[in-house]
Amino acid sequence: MTSDTRVILICSGKGGVGKTTLTANLGISLARKGSPTAVLDADFGLRNLDLLLGLENRIVYTAQEVLEETCRLDQALVKHKQEPNLSLLPAGNPRMLDWLKPEDMKKIVGMLSEQFQYVLIDCPAGVEDGFRNAVAASKEAIIVTNPEVSAVRDADRVIGLLNTNDIKPVQLVLNRVRPKMMESQEMLSIDDVTDILALPLLGLVLEDEQVIVSTNRGEPLTLIGSQSPAARCYSNIAGRLQGEEIPLIDPSQEGNGLGDKFRRLMQTKIF
Amino acid sequence: MAINYQNKKICFHKDLGKDWHREFEDLIIKKDERAIELDCGECKLNCYDIDYIKTLCIDKNIEIISLVSQNIKTIISASSLGLNTTLRLNKNINKNTAELAYSYKDIHNDKSTKFHKGTLRAGEVLETNNDLLVVGDVNPGAKVIAGGNIMIWGRLLGIAHAGSKGNTSASITALQLRPVQLRIAKKVARGPKEKPEEGFTEEALIEDDIIVIKPARTTK
Numbered sequence: 001m002t003s004d005t006r007v008i009l010i011c012s013g014k015g016g017v018g019k020t021t022l023t024a025n026l027g028i029s030l031a032r033k034g035s036p037t038a039v040l041d042a043d044f045g046l047r048n049l050d051l052l053l054g055l056e057n058r059i060v061y062t063a064q065e066v067l068e069e070t071c072r073l074d075q076a077l078v079k080h081k082q083e084p085n086l087s088l089l090p091a092g093n094p095r096m097l098d099w100l101k102p103e104d105m106k107k108i109v110g111m112l113s114e115q116f117q118y119v120l121i122d123c124p125a126g127v128e129d130g131f132r133n134a135v136a137a138s139k140e141a142i143i144v145t146n147p148e149v150s151a152v153r154d155a156d157r158v159i160g161l162l163n164t165n166d167i168k169p170v171q172l173v174l175n176r177v178r179p180k181m182m183e184s185q186e187m188l189s190i191d192d193v194t195d196i197l198a199l200p201l202l203g204l205v206l207e208d209e210q211v212i213v214s215t216n217r218g219e220p221l222t223l224i225g226s227q228s229p230a231a232r233c234y235s236n237i238a239g240r241l242q243g244e245e246i247p248l249i250d251p252s253q254e255g256n257g258l259g260d261k262f263r264r265l266m267q268t269k270i271f
Numbered sequence: 272m273a274i275n276y277q278n279k280k281i282c283f284h285k286d287l288g289k290d291w292h293r294e295f296e297d298l299i300i301k302k303d304e305r306a307i308e309l310d311c312g313e314c315k316l317n318c319y320d321i322d323y324i325k326t327l328c329i330d331k332n333i334e335i336i337s338l339v340s341q342n343i344k345t346i347i348s349a350s351s352l353g354l355n356t357t358l359r360l361n362k363n364i365n366k367n368t369a370e371l372a373y374s375y376k377d378i379h380n381d382k383s384t385k386f387h388k389g390t391l392r393a394g395e396v397l398e399t400n401n402d403l404l405v406v407g408d409v410n411p412g413a414k415v416i417a418g419g420n421i422m423i424w425g426r427l428l429g430i431a432h433a434g435s436k437g438n439t440s441a442s443i444t445a446l447q448l449r450p451v452q453l454r455i456a457k458k459v460a461r462g463p464k465e466k467p468e469e470g471f472t473e474e475a476l477i478e479d480d481i482i483v484i485k486p487a488r489t490t491k
């Protein structure tokens with residue numbers, strides 16, 4: 001698989017915009033569509049991809065031991081029980097940041113590329129060493145941003161850095177879209193964002209309380225087959241990533257259909 | 272010894288000292304090579320220093336194949352004098368050099384108009400002593416600085432400073448002028464709040480001591 005493995009960096013610049021959530025949901029969706037997928041936590045400082053996937057308690061070894069050659073790659077990989085096509089390679093402890101070099105990251109990704117069709121790298125926020133290491137090992141990237149001026153500014157900075165590092169293609173995911181606020185122009189519109197960033201839009205993800213609920217349970221929305229708005233968005237993104245033609249949702253039409261109203265009602269009753 | 276010969280390269284050491292000019296001359300005479308490579312390490316050499324090296328080598332009929340350095344200033348000096356340069360990044364010493372190298376897209380110093388094609392993104396800085404022509408957008412958070420005029424065949428959404436060396440007759444022209452801030456010579460103005468009408472190229476210049484924006488003139 002090595003050469004046609006897609007190594008995708010999921011990054012943002014600004015913190016807390018939804019990288020880890022996207023990585024987890026995309027990982028599950030791709031795996032569910034039949035592609036062997038590995039997710040790699042490159043955020044050694046504040047790792048939480050394991051948490052989101054509900055795999056925290058199954059970690060024995062990490063990328064650190066693999067690099068130190070005190071364990072084999074397959075010993076460190078944590079296979080997801082319900083979605084066996086998905087494996088997590090956990091980050092080592094935060095002190096790893098002191099010695100980890102771009103070559104180490106390349107080595108790890110190289111090993112993963114032999115077994116997996118997709119390698120998703122959950123990038124730390126910022127543009128420092130952690131980011132640079134992750135960039136060195138990646139071929140393409142997904143920029144996650146929110147419709148906020150500061151998030152867009154940081155995303156723009158990161159896109160500039162990705163361009164100088166020859167990462168291609170770079171695609172955009174706009175997360176936490178609130179149709180009502182966009183309509184009343186309290187939030188940057190989709191056009192405002194794509195206008196500045198000038199990237200192909202891989203997808204939108206609606207603001208959705210269910211994201212928070214699922215995060216706390218360690219079960220990504222895409223895993224439990226949720227029909228909530230964000231869940232649909234995530235699996236659409238996975239589909240587009242694989243080349244399927246799926247039209248973008250129209251935020252102004254969201255939440256108006258009878259079905260949506262009914263679903264909302266159901267959800268408030270259940271949760 | 273501040274300068275010596277290693278691996279077929281002339282290497283400059285950290286503490287150069289005052290006498291390095293003579294040392295350098297002695298060394299290249301002794302070595303009697305027709306072409307040399309320079310490794311300037313971390314030394315900060317300005318244009319005069321590089322010019323001295325270059326002139327001496329021309330005198331002695333020696334070709335300078337290339338110059339390697341870890342110091343961005345040295346690289347800028349050398350490339351502005353037309354030498355073939357490579358910036359070597361040393362992780363421990365110069366954490367910020369990569370950043371710098373990336374921000375300072377301009378390293379050439381000749382008199383011609385500086386031309387840049389492509390979008391300038393947040394954090395990028397483009398600087399020249401001459402006129403500047405950008406074909407692409409200047410995004411919020413990006414900055415363009417020119418000793419002369421600035422022309423942007425695209426949108427100006429970031430910061431622009433024309434006449435940076437004090438030329439008050441410099442102007443800033445863009446297909447869409449919506450900067451965060453404008454500067455001409457020492458004057459500073461904040462960008463207009465309201466969106467300009469599409470399709471009118473606009474120009475910012477100093478009139479009666481303040482920066483004004485008006486439809487661009489086609490002749491000067």
Ligand SMILES: Nc1ncnc2c1ncn2[C@@H]1O[C@H](COP(=O)(O)OP(=O)(O)OP(=O)(O)O)[C@@H](O)[C@H]1O
Binds near residue numbers: 014230
């Ligand atoms: N579409 C969404 N709707 C509602 N909440 C969301 C959405 N996407 C993300 N969140 C919430 O935002 C928070 C941050 O998300 P996440 O941890 O994925 O961001 P991150 O970019 O990985 O952050 P960091 O930079 O700290 O690694 C989480 O609490 C998550 O539940």
Ligand SMILES: [Mg+2]
Binds near residue numbers: 019043048
């Ligand atoms: Mg994260």
